[in-house]
Each structure stands twice: as structure tokens, then as C-alpha cells.
Amino acid sequence: MLLALAALTTPPAEAADLRGRFGFGFHAGLGATPALSLRYAFPTASKAVNLQVELDAGVKVESDAPLGVVAGGRFLYGVVAEDNLSLYVAGGAAYEAAGGTSLIRVQPAMGAEFFLFGLENLGFGVEWGFNIDIGEPFIFETFAGGPAATVHYWF
Numbered sequence: 545m546l547l548a549l550a551a552l553t554t555p556p557a558e559a560a561d562l563r564g565r566f567g568f569g570f571h572a573g574l575g576a577t578p579a580l581s582l583r584y585a586f587p588t589a590s591k592a593v594n595l596q597v598e599l600d601a602g603v604k605v606e607s608d609a610p611l612g613v614v615a616g617g618r619f620l621y622g623v624v625a626e627d628n629l630s631l632y633v634a635g636g637a638a639y640e641a642a643g644g645t646s647l648i649r650v651q652p653a654m655g656a657e658f659f660l661f662g663l664e665n666l667g668f669g670v671e672w673g674f675n676i677d678i679g680e681p682f683i684f685e686t687f688a689g690g691p692a693a694t695v696h697y698w699f
Contacts, residue, residue, distance in 0.1 A: 560628060560630065560659045560664055560667070560698070561591050562585035562594060562596070562630075562698055563585055563586070563587045563588055563591065563594075564585065564586070564587040565584075565585050565698045565699060566582065566583065566584055566585075566698070566699050567581075567582070567583035567584075567585070567596075567667065567696035567697065567698045567699070568580075568581070568582055568583075568696065568697055568699070569581050569583075569667075569694065569695045569696035569697055570694070570695055571598070571600050571693075571694045572692065572693050572694070573651075573653075573671050573687065573692030573693065573694070574600050574614060574616050574618070574636060574638045574649065574651060575600075575602065575614030575616070575638050575640040575649060576612065576614070576640065576642065577602045577603065577604040577612040577613065577614040577640070577642070578602055578604075579600035579601055579602030579614050579615075579616075580600070580601055580602060581598055581599070581600045581694065581696065582598065582599045582600075583596050583597070583598045583620075583696055584596060584597050584598075585698075591625060592622075592625045593622065594620075594621070594622025594625060594630055594632065595619075595620070595621055595622070596619070596620040596621075596622075596632075597617065597618070597619055597620075598617060598618045598619075598620060598634075598636070599616075599617045600614065600615065600616050600617065600618070600638065601614070601615045602614045602615075604642070609643075610642055610643040610644065611641075611642070612640075612641070612642040612643075613639075613640070613641045613642070614638055614639070614640045614641075615638060615639050616636055616637055616638025616639060616640075616649070617636055617637070617638075618634050618635060618636025618637075618651070619634065619635055619636065620632045620633070620634045620655075621633050621634075628658055628659040628660070628661065628664070629656065629657070629658045629659070630656070630657050630658075631654070631655070631656050632654070632655050632656075632657070633652075633653070633654050633655075634651075634652070634653045634654070634655060634671070634673075635651070635652050635653075636650075636651050636653075637649065637650050637651070638651070645679065645680065646679060647677045647678060647679025647680075648677075648678045648679065649675055649676065649677050649678075650675075650676040650678065651673060651674065651675055651676070652673050652674055653671045653672065653673030653674070653692070654671065654672055654673055655669050655670060655671035655672070655692075655694070656669060656670055656671075657669035657694065657696075665697055665698045665699075666695070666696075666697050666698075667694070667695070667696045667697075667698060668693075668694070668695055669693065669694035669695070669696075670692060670693055670694075671687075671692035671693075671694065672686075672687060672692065673686070673687060673692075674686055674687070675687055
């Protein structure tokens, strides 16, 4: 009985309104080294239009491995805004160095960020797309799911 009453009194879910807000979290997909991430969602006329810029930076220090560094940025454009979910396309570039080698990574991608009911400020995301590594050697590869994950808390 109490469960039925709670279900009838819950507010309807709406798309997360990120306009003019900052998100802080991590992004494990722009480089081999997971990075801290700062996002800003530009103010737009509609909640359905979601344009963001992201800056990533990460360092990996292990006693038996060389220092790993990644720094880069991306632009994200929301193409679908649903209740507690947004689908976006992204384009970015990063500098990555590890083990005495360095490269520039260009990354076109798609992603999905979802917000759990009751946690509208905490976004979880997965991404898929391409990595184009310009360096020695030149590498073109696809990525999906697992390693390309994001978590951001929106202020």
C-alpha cells in the first residue's frame, strides 16, 4: 500500500537541464591514462540543445612503469535529449606521452550520458567512436563501451 502511494506521488522525470552549469569528474577514454575532466554546458535557448566544452588532464605514476600523461579537450553536441538521458556527438584532441613516446590523438565519438532518478546532478556515460593517433606509429582504431567511460557531477 505504501509503495503504491509513493509511486503515485513521485514527480515526473524530465531531461537534465545542464545549461550554464559546470561538471567535474573523470573521463577514461581520451587517452590510455584516465583523466580528471571539467565540462561546461553553454547556455542555450532550449533544454534540448546541449553544447558543451570539456578539458581533460591526467597523470599515471607507477613504481615499475614510465610516467603517463594525457591532456586535451573536446566539444560535445547533444543530438537527443530524453528523460534522464542525452545522446551526443563529440570531437576532441589530446597530447599523450608514456614510456618515452608521445603522440597526438584525434577522436570523433558518440556517447550517452544518463542520470539516475533522484540523482539528477550525477551523470554516468559511455562512448564509442574512433582513435586516430598521429605519432610513431600511426594508429587508427575503434573503441566501444568498456574503456570509454565518464562520470560527472554537475554544479
